Amino acid sequence: MKAGLVAVAGRPNVGKSTLVNALTGEKVAITSTVPNTTRRRIFGVANGEGWQLVLVDLPGFQRPMDALTERMQETVDGSFEDVDVVLLVLSARDRIGAGDRFVARRVFSLGVPVVIALNKIDRLKHGHVAAQMKVAAGLGDFHALHPVSAKVRDGIEELRDDLVHLLPEGPALFPREQHTDLTLEERVAEVIREKALHLTRDEVPHALMVEVDELGDTVRARVLVETESQKGILIGKRGAMIREIGTRARPEVEALVGHRVFLELVVKVRPRWRRDRKSLERLGL
Known part of the structure; x- marks a missing residue:
């Protein structure tokens, strides 16, 4: 079977946890509009016929302000070892700027395939989404770029199929009935x-x-x-x-x-x- 780890990276508030929930079909991570809602590394597990996709939901990249945010950034920095794919998440509703480019430089330096998800496309005009996709395409040598809406599940199946395609052959990492590593x-x-x-x-x-x-x-x-x-x-x-x-x-x-x-x-x-x-x-x- 195919099984592997996909690190979900991006700056705060781009919808990483909502996307992980949509890809797994299970609420494994809480969501809110408050930046830094995700404080720890969370594994979300999705299973299909002959595959297991383990998504590693991470805190957003940030400049640490206290011991908590220092530990959150340490978690991010230490979570890219042994991952098979990186899912770089951007927000279609916001300017793709310096923070996104910083994250992109980090993930494109890892030597593993990078898939870009341009999230939050719901209720946006096609021309705006197309312009954002063009900017996102300039961030690095990506495997694929998917415009999606985790909120309304637009483009989620295609994105999941692409991630599964990139997984290596190997045994399942979690029991099939387990959706997350959280107790x-x-x-x-x-x-x-x-x-x-x-x-x-x-x-x-x-x-x-x-x-x-x-x-x-x-x-x-x-x-x-x-x-x-x-x-x-x-x-x-x-x-x-x-x-x-x-x-x-x-x-x-x-x-x-x-x-x-x-x-x-x-x-x-x-x-x-x-x-x-x-x-x-x-x-x-």
Whole structure:
């Protein structure tokens, strides 16, 4: 059979995680409009007749600002060893600029086939997409360039077929029933964080982290922030915000664990956790 690793690279907010979810047909990575939503390397596994495609969803390339973003960039830099293909993701809605060229120089230097996905083409005029494709084509010696929309799944099957074609012959890397390398606790924590990201703004989303303490008929999780003011925002007036986060998260949590649950969320302050490498290690980041 054919099986291999495809690193999914690009700057923040180009839709890498949405694209990984579309290619695997399973929600393995949370998504939001907040830059740096993806903080760790996540494997998304897609299986077909005679093939297994393992997509490596990575944080966006960035200039580190604190210990957390330093570790995120270290994760990116260390994730290109032993990959068989790189999927370079660009946003058709944004100018293809210096950040994209920086990522392109890095991935085209690896010596493996590079496939470019020009994402977010939905509701764009054909002329605009064509102009963006022309710019993208100048980034390097690519194997193929696919205009796609991960959101509406336009062009996804063709892109997946192209990636599978480039995979080497070899045994499956994951059991066929496994869709990701994340544990159940990690997936539940990420779902809760995603709903909190959708409901908050300014600095709060970047300071959010979730830890699951209990996973049974009752799911207990701590939502961590860095300051008392962030805690107040996250709890909301008379607990309205944290209740809404729980309400939005519960259906997906129940789908993951396979039964109905009581979801208990507690907001805690952990000062400067993003700048403390020991805290980041405890959090698995």
